[in-house]
Amino acid sequence: xxxxxxxxxxxxxxxxxxxxxxxxxxxxxxxxxxxxxxxxxxxxxxxxxxxxxxxxxxxxxxxxxxxxxxxxxxxxxxxxxxxxxxxxxxxxxxxxxxxxxxxxxxxxxxxxxxxxxxxxxxxxxxxxxxxxxxxxxxxxxxxxxxxxxxxxxxxxxxxxxxxxxxxxxxxxxxxxxxxxxxxxxxxxxxxxxxxxxxxxxxxxxxxxxxxxxxxxxxxxxxxxxxxxxxxxxxxxxxxxxxxxxxxxxxxxxxxxxxxxxxxxxxxxxxxxxxxxxxxxxxxxxxxxxxxxxxxxxxxxxxxxxxxxxxxxxxxxxxxxxxxxxxxxxxxxxxxxxxxxxxxxxxxxxxxxxxxxxxxxxxxxxxxxxxxxxxxxxxxxxxxxxxxxxxxxxxxxxxxxxx
Amino acid sequence: xxxxxxxxxxxxxxxxxxxxxxxxxxxxxxxxxxxxxxxxxxxxxxxxxxxxxxxxxxxxxxxxxxxxxxxxxxxxxxxxxxxxxxxxxxxxxxxxxxxxxxxxxxxxxxxxxxxxxxxxxxxxxxxxxxxxxxxxxxxxxxxxxxxxxxxxxxxxxxxxxxxxxxxxxxxxxxxxxxxxxxxxxxxxxxxxxxxxxxxxxxxxxxxxxxxxxxxxxxxxxxxxxxxxxxxxxxxxxxxxxxxxxxxxxxxxxxx
Ligand code: SF4
Ligand code: SF4
Numbered sequence: 235x236x237x238x239x240x241x242x243x244x245x246x247x248x249x250x251x252x253x254x255x256x257x258x259x260x261x262x263x264x265x266x267x268x269x270x271x272x273x274x275x276x277x278x279x280x281x282x283x284x285x286x287x288x289x290x291x292x293x294x295x296x297x298x299x300x301x302x303x304x305x306x307x308x309x310x311x312x313x314x315x316x317x318x319x320x321x322x323x324x325x326x327x328x329x330x331x332x333x334x335x336x337x338x339x340x341x342x343x344x345x346x347x348x349x350x351x352x353x354x355x356x357x358x359x360x361x362x363x364x365x366x367x368x369x370x371x372x373x374x375x376x377x378x379x380x381x382x383x384x385x386x387x388x389x390x391x392x393x394x395x396x397x398x399x400x401x402x403x404x405x406x407x408x409x410x411x412x413x414x415x416x417x418x419x420x421x422x423x424x425x426x427x428x429x430x431x432x433x434x435x436x437x438x439x440x441x442x443x444x445x446x447x448x449x450x451x452x453x454x455x456x457x458x459x460x461x462x463x464x465x466x467x468x469x470x471x472x473x474x475x476x477x478x479x480x481x482x483x484x485x486x487x488x489x490x491x492x493x494x495x496x497x498x499x500x501x502x503x504x505x506x507x508x509x510x511x512x513x514x515x516x517x518x519x520x521x522x523x524x525x526x527x528x529x530x531x532x533x534x535x536x537x538x539x540x541x542x543x544x545x546x547x548x549x550x551x552x553x554x555x556x557x558x559x560x561x562x563x564x565x566x567x568x569x570x571x572x573x574x575x576x577x578x579x580x581x582x583x584x585x586x587x588x589x590x591x592x593x594x595x596x597x598x599x600x601x602x603x604x605x606x607x608x609x610x611x612x613x614x615x616x617x618x619x620x621x622x623x624x625x626x627x628x629x630x631x632x633x634x635x636x
Numbered sequence: 637x638x639x640x641x642x643x644x645x646x647x648x649x650x651x652x653x654x655x656x657x658x659x660x661x662x663x664x665x666x667x668x669x670x671x672x673x674x675x676x677x678x679x680x681x682x683x684x685x686x687x688x689x690x691x692x693x694x695x696x697x698x699x700x701x702x703x704x705x706x707x708x709x710x711x712x713x714x715x716x717x718x719x720x721x722x723x724x725x726x727x728x729x730x731x732x733x734x735x736x737x738x739x740x741x742x743x744x745x746x747x748x749x750x751x752x753x754x755x756x757x758x759x760x761x762x763x764x765x766x767x768x769x770x771x772x773x774x775x776x777x778x779x780x781x782x783x784x785x786x787x788x789x790x791x792x793x794x795x796x797x798x799x800x801x802x803x804x805x806x807x808x809x810x811x812x813x814x815x816x817x818x819x820x821x822x823x824x825x826x827x828x829x830x831x832x833x834x835x836x837x838x839x840x841x842x843x844x845x846x847x848x849x850x851x852x853x854x855x856x857x858x859x860x861x862x863x864x865x866x867x868x869x870x871x872x873x874x875x876x877x878x879x880x881x882x883x884x885x886x887x888x889x890x891x
Contacts, residue, residue, distance in 0.1 A: 271804055271824055273823075277804070279715070279719075280715075282792045283793060342786070342788075342825055343786050344786075346786045349766040349784055350766060350786065355764065357763075361765045422793070422795060423793065499733075570793075575795070575798045576725065576729040576797075577732040
């Protein structure tokens with residue numbers, strides 16, 4: 235089955251080659267970081283987690299969102315998702331692999347990572363996060379391999395896989411809940427200490443993940459013969475709409491509790507995010523970009539006429555994805571550290587090597603998704619690349635990984 | 637430091653699968669080979685810092701120098717890579733939740749000595765995924781195994797007092813004069829004050845306490861009612877940093 239990844243058009247190989255070059259460049263930067271230490275990043279004694287952990291947090295959401303196609307299809311027998319569940323599962327696999335890589339590049343002593351398993355420590359949320367993430371990876375790999383090989387042989391998948399699939403649904407919820415618990419249980423960081431963090435993570439995940447899936451379906455429709463059909467895309471767009479509304483609602487709840495109680499250690503973080511504190515305002519332009527994108531996305535999604543227009547839907551999905559990437563990534567992680575536990579306002583910005591390593595990990599994710607989609611669609615006989623116009627720019631394909 | 641409270645927390649910690657309470661980690665750590673009790677009795681070491689005496693010594697950094705020297709703590713000239721075990725910081729940073737406009741300016745305008753509080757209920761221990769940070773049951777010291785630490789920095793994130801430093805770069809070239817009888821660390825691990833456990837073992841006071849010529853620091857066992865620390869806490873009014881968090885810091889400040 236996997237041999238299908240090794241035959242492809244020139245366009246396919248150009249894209250794969252491009253990703254490999256990006257990965258290689260990032261790897262060189264990682265070697266430097268490995269050699270000199272994490273000192274080459276923008277992280278500091280005060281802001282000890284940054285860009286890498288932000289990506290981890292965001293991508294766990296993308297991984298968990300596969301449940302939004304798996305659940306309707308398997309639990310409610312919603313047939314229209316039949317064609318795209320495998321895409322959701324492969325997207326989940328790519329995302330979890332990226333998550334693991336982001337944890338590894340963030341470690342000061344990556345070669346000791348196995349200490350996590352040698353000295354299992356159930357009181358640490360990081361321990362549980364490792365368990366649920368690796369479990370989710372295994373579940374999704376198993377499910378997609380079994381269902382796809384059955385499909386290739388033209389037979390129904392074996393019966394035992396169904397309970398496994400059902401089991402993967404609460405498991406998907408658990409990966410994002412446990413990731414929220416990494417932050418939400420720390421008395422030292424009032425910004426994260428909110429019971430609404432896990433629900434908010436799930437809501438934003440169920441908006442950003444399906445938004446990416448819509449973009450991928452529309453892209454595949456353009457460059458391959460695979461057509462997911464209008465109905466599943468429409469259904470996904472409704473899911474994105476509701477999830478985005480819930481997410482924005484939960485964010486507004488945070489605002490209310492912080493500002494009505496006006497407890498300084500709660501309000502300070504929000505002030506830093508949106509207005510800056512002590513003249514330090516690195517995050518402000520980013521956060522307002524996120525606000526504008528979220529409002530625009532909501533408008534485009536809520537009005538049914540606009541949502542049904544695939545051009546506008548594409549814009550809306552980009553807006554959702556990037557808006558949440560900012561909000562849940564840098565916004566959430568960095569703001570937890572500003573002001574610091576000593577009440578100081580310190581700033582952080584990722585350095586060039588840090589950004590290159592990050593891009594490389596995204597390229598790994600893009601490569602995984604590309605290869606797996608290629609395999610899946612070839613199995614279904616839908617991958618003929620004859621619809622790509624020669625000279626089409628690679629960036630039209632870039633959304634696969636970003 | 638009621639034994640009852642600890643015992644209770646231990647049980648409750650276990651009942652929730654060791655997730656909710658840091659105390660559960662003690663239960664695990666104590667079955668580990670790390671802790672050692674020399675004479676079979678449990679001690680609870682603590683430090684008392686006299687802000688009145690300390691503030692009289694404007695600009696004195698004897699304790700800081702002594703500690704950083706004997707422990708091979710590197711000196712970086714930028715704030716980003718900084719490693720520190722004990723340092724002087726403003727009253728505002730040390731006690732920002734306890735401030736008001738009319739506090740004695742004499743106290744507020746002088747720096748406060750900060751170090752790891754060796755909390756009774758340490759969040760850093762609770763979050764560490766490898767038990768590289770653990771609390772010694774025999775004397776309450778929060779210890780670190782630098783060979784086990786994977787450098788995830790979760791403990792740095794969880795400490796409410798900013799007591800922990802990460803080695804962002806190789807510390808060795810930045811140590812002024814390497815002391816041979818104490819290990820140097822490598823890049824990529826976390827470190828912090830250890831209450832000079834290696835000196836206590838030999839029956840000597842911590843390096844900072846010994847270095848303070850003005851008697852502004854006292855160190856001792858809280859379980860012993862006759863100890864100097866108990867006497868000071870009995871006679872004088874003392875405060876701790878962020879007491880509301882329930883971490884039970886064991887560094888006390890006399891005001
Ligand atoms: S002060 Fe910080 S590092 Fe020290 S024991 Fe308490 S939580 Fe841990
Ligand atoms: S950085 Fe080291 S000591 Fe701190 S939590 Fe991670 S493994 Fe434990």
